[in-house]
Amino acid sequence: MKTLEELRAIREKMEGILQVRLADSENATSTDNCRYHVLVCGGTGCTSSDSQAIIDNLEAELKEQGIEKEVAIVKTGCHGLCAVGPIVVVYPGGTFYTRVTPEDAKEIVDEHLKNGNRVERLVYTETNEGTEAIKKAYRETTFYKKQHRIALRNCGVINPEKIEEYIGTRGYEALGKVLTTMSPDEVIQTILDSGLRGRGGAGFPTGLKWKFASGNRGNVQKFVCCNADEGDPGAFMDRSVLEGDPHVVFEAMAIAGYAIGSNQGYIYVRAEYPIAVERLQIALKQAREYGLLGKDIFGTGFDFDIDLRLGAGAFVCGEETALMTSIEGNRGEPRPRPPFPAVKGLFGQPTILNNVETWANIPQIILNGPEWFASMGTEKSKGTKVFALGGKINHTGLVEIPMGTPLRTVIEEIGGGIPNGKKFKAAQTGGPSGGCIPAEHFDIPIDYDNLISIGSMMGSGGLIVMDEDNCMVDIAKFFLQFTVDESCGKCTPCRVGTKRMLEILDKITAGKGTMQDLDELEELAYYIKDNALCGLGQTAPNPVLSTLRYFKDEYIAHIEEKRCPAGVCKALTSFYIDAEKCKGCTLCARNCPVDAIEGSVKVPHVIDKEKCIKCGTCMDNCKFGAISKR
Amino acid sequence: MKKSGVPFNGTKEQEKQLLDVIEELRDTPGCLMPIMQKAQEIYDYLPYEVQKIISDELGVPMEKVYGVATFYAQFNLNPKGTYKISVCLGTACYVKGSGPILEELEKQLGIHDGECTNDGLFSLDTCRCVGACGLAPVLLVNDDVYGRVTVEQVAEILNKYR
Amino acid sequence: MGNVTLKINNVEVSAPEGSTILEAARLAHIEIPTLCFLKEINEIGACRMCVVEVKGARTLVTACVYPVSEGMEVFTNTPKVISSRKKTLELLLSVHNRDCLACVRSGNCELQQLCKDLGVEDSGRYDGEKPETKIDDSAAHMVRDNSKCILCRRCVAACEKTQGIGVIGANNRGFKTYIGSAFDLPLADTSCVSCGQCIAVCPTGAIYEKDFTDQVLEVISDPEKYVVVQTAPAVRAALAEEFGAPIGTNAEGKMAAALRRIGFDKVFDTNFAADLTIMEEAHEFLDRVQNGGKLPLITSCSPGWVKFCEHYYPDMTENLSSCKSPQQMFGAITKSYFAEKMRIPKDKIVVVSVMPCTAKKFEIGREDQAGAGLADVDIALTTRELARLIKKVGIKYNELPNEEFDNPLGEYTGAGVIFGATGGVMEAALRTAVETLTGEELKELNFTDVRGTEGIKEATYHVADMDVKVAVASGLGNARTLLDKVKNGEAEYHFIEIMGCPGGCVNGGGQPQVPGYVRNTVDVRKLRASVLYDLDEHATIRKSHENPEIKKLYDEYLGKPGSEKAHHLLHTTYVKRVVNQDLED
């Protein structure tokens, strides 16, 4: 492709086809003569619950019925609601099917695609706590309605393996605009004006980063990198973008290449994301074939190409200098800064690195203008943010919300509240680098600075909800165990210090802690924050500090009362049988793996605490709720 | 040095594949990791003999190759089982109880995290978030994903592969 | 580049742009403690000992790598800084085998010193799990004991960057990180060349040479044995440091006196053998030039370099001079010429050498190093071991008079003594070769082009109608660069001197360890080399072929350089080695 006209021609053709999927209207039509567009999720979650077989069955069935030309089957990226996957959406109308099995394919074809009747039993029913169950069209569900999708705008809408579909949603138009009508400095100014901050964790202004690397264009080799290492356990925003909309990353990187004067990009992607890697490879091939990457893009003389590099299972490689060290073929150990990557980065050359979600915002900012972007969000945090909701929440999944949305909205409305009527205890953001937001801050508008001010951080967007059954000391221990496992081992404070903190937590959860240990823990925590070489170590103590700040009473209960209030820490938990409730059915005794339960038929049973290994089997088995854990 | 542990069964074809990969990538900047990743695809793990080929061919000290191999969780120095079991210990799965599932697997297989059963059938590892948190707790057997796994299902899952 | 002005502890300092806080602080006479930092080769900011507060910075910063900037305000004296450094030490101690009383580095250990300076009170404060460690004593020359390792990686940098070898490095990650070789191969099975540069830079007792001082005392006390000691040129340039003298102090006289008091039967000088080496090597060179032999000729007196050549350039071993190293020549002559002259049965003679070098421990066990039918040298000590021996025996080194070496094998020339510095062998050889070729007396004996601590030096001399092109390299990383050029045909030489250690033997792996903060500020190699050039300058005889004892040796015993007898005693052969061994079944 050498001209913008060629691009426009493809877009115009595709727009007609795609319009049917962009609204939930029953009257929407498509210019491809298909009566229906059936979108089947091909994200990691749905693929692992067999969505490919759904596609295969749908196609076979359509063929059998001879209507394969009237229906388009579209394999999309992740829709965000993986918990209820596999997801199938039928347009026009946006009928939202969830938990579809391959066996359901026939019914969908027979009923819906042939006869125009929804398969009611498969239609998604909202499970918001306290509200009535209602069936709504895809975009009308509370899960989607409150979202504002910019980074995720194409996820679940287009087929990521077809570059034309991306072009049909104005893909590569921003690149064309930049190359033909803007100077590199104007591009940087636009990004600066938009107020976009990095979505990978630290929230550094993206435009500023580009500006630092923009000097001496054309005279030095520079690199543009994409951080697709997404290591935060429990987060998958970047994965979804890569799986659902890979071209947006290429387009954005090429724009940055033009802005700073670089012709080579690298995407460092987690090897644990095979689907994302495959889609990137397919997309890369297509983009090169279309001349949207490579030499002389749009005939403007601008060259830009991209190389994929796979991570190999080291969380620390998400840290920018470690990522570059890793691309260079070394142990992914961070380097001291300065020199900053903008001055001396990959292979010693000026380099910019941005997160996948950050990249996904760029083309939209170029197309819609910085003011458009800056009009969303809060004073210092513009635009939207994608979060991966997880833990004790009804709608586990991926949501994109305007900055400044209150936590309560995210959890109670979009997230559908906490299951089983349990009480919200805290939300954890920022993963192993972050902290907890306790109930007292439930109404906090989520943005970079607010989260920092309460001792947490935005991080890359993991948002794990915890209820009364979660032990906060255990959670702190979990995150610390993670950082201890993932520490690169280069610097002393992190290599040895975090291990010592973990040992103290182990001691506390084993009921052997002392109040002095808490002081020691805190002292070590602040020391590590101040002294560690890289962000991993510097933030590793955060989960501990934040739980100490908001849930000190739980720590104290572990230490002084030798009790785990949530009943999680095994050493501190015991199982009891309530003699009043026990019917003497013997079920528990028969299932106890260590024969710790004594009692005869119809006589209340008793647990021998010496023998009990606290496996919890008895409690799960008792039909009379006679067994409890304290 | 004397050989130790599992005997190396690399074939000439595998060696040729590896040499081809090295030839193709040797001029790419930072080619060591991509070569090691390909080598692991070819051999399934990176024993001495394989690292020696990489070291000799690239003129990179073998210690450097080994240092990289032992840094990243993805590289294996020992062969894995026919069925590689991987329990997700990511946040979502952990919160939903993947810890007990790991314990159950260890109990049933008689091996610990990172080990392989004597008959070479199963190896057990843990991982962090496979991106299927909605299905938490999750475990993988090779490419099969099992979601919403309960301790009771463990035996059943294992039996599928026995 | 201009200067920037900053404040350190509220004192204004002006420092060159691009300097680090560490350097700027030094200008203000403030020493910031360091552990992992080695200028140019290990600027990794890993240990966090050197942290300081910088106004406006989010965290503490590491002075060793953090550049200064205009108006910067640095504090090295705040309670936060001091307590942080202390905590770093305490954490290191929690994974450290704190056996100072039985540690070879006690007294000059950088870790121990810092603990003392910072006032660590409870060395077990953070005790907890310790990573498992093993001791590797497989190599002939040294022992690695990771229980004393603080993971500063100075050894790794020395081995990989300075020496271009990289047989040790960081393995595993996180708390389990340790320094080791690939697949934990015993060092003896790797391509380690025994140079000991890793020992020289290690701040702790985690790497040390194998100690043979007790064996020496044993043979000395054995009335059946006649124990002869030889000391290499570079030893005298550094030994005094072990007794508190500044770097660059000449120890020759006191050393001879100490050796005598330890109880050696004869106190000889390897310098004598250095002169002998020149005789043989210059002859070999002229022979190769005149008879179309393999060129360039490359010196072979550095066993670290020789082993490197065998592993990494096996096809160039023919370029190596067949001359044994001075240490070995000395042993061969002692057990033949000297034994016969003194009428001592050669098997009663024990030759002990004192060397700046750990590779010499390997060399004495090499194949084809038994000129007189017995091992040329029996025990090779390092300079550090000699110092230890002196202390062990209780000799008051600093009170010793200056004494002379014994005759006949203690006589040496200025040419022999400069062997200990890079370029020295070349210069000594040129003095003899040029005079032999031209038959005229040299007017200028100082070949300054090949002097100095630069890694690679080149020169062309016009001698008897021929342009003799020479090159000198020290440090094996530099040797690699030079040899690759030769191999690729980018450069052509007639004669090359290569020394395994950067700067030559004065900076050998067996020399007194100089703490990082000194290494980073003074050029140890240059200071020590100056001792040797001084001795040369003041020597009455400065050319090997004019050494009267050498002349006598040829007249009475060997005949001519390159004679059959000389060949038998003084020349050797090489083996081809590989970088990575095959596994045996």
Ligand SMILES: Cc1cc2nc3c(=O)[nH]c(=O)nc-3n(C[C@H](O)[C@H](O)[C@H](O)COP(=O)(O)O)c2cc1C
């Ligand atoms: C230990 C550690 C892990 C990180 N992991 C990631 C990651 O997985 N993905 C990511 O985009 N950024 C990660 N970051 C942040 C990056 O270092 C870097 O700030 C970011 O990629 C820059 O892009 P942005 O400005 O677009 O956010 C991590 C940082 C640290 C310290």
Ligand code: SF4
């Ligand atoms: S803080 Fe941790 S991860 Fe970062 S460099 Fe230090 S040891 Fe490595």
Ligand code: SF4
């Ligand atoms: S918790 Fe487990 S071990 Fe304890 S009594 Fe119940 S079933 Fe038995």
Ligand code: SF4
């Ligand atoms: S299962 Fe429940 S009711 Fe039955 S014996 Fe046990 S405690 Fe009693």
Ligand code: SF4
């Ligand atoms: S290395 Fe240093 S601190 Fe450690 S035992 Fe030896 S002397 Fe003591």
Ligand code: SF4
């Ligand atoms: S310092 Fe004290 S404890 Fe240590 S050796 Fe001397 S006398 Fe003994």
Ligand code: SF4
């Ligand atoms: S002795 Fe030399 S070659 Fe051997 S490990 Fe030490 S530095 Fe490397």
Ligand code: SF4
């Ligand atoms: S062995 Fe010595 S030099 Fe090497 S890392 Fe350990 S302490 Fe540092």
Ligand code: SF4
């Ligand atoms: S340069 Fe000197 S000290 Fe170093 S290995 Fe060679 S002979 Fe030994």
Ligand code: FES
């Ligand atoms: S993978 Fe299908 S909704 Fe996420």
Ligand code: FES
């Ligand atoms: S945490 Fe297990 S799949 Fe994400």
Ligand code: FES
């Ligand atoms: S970090 Fe500066 S000396 Fe180690």
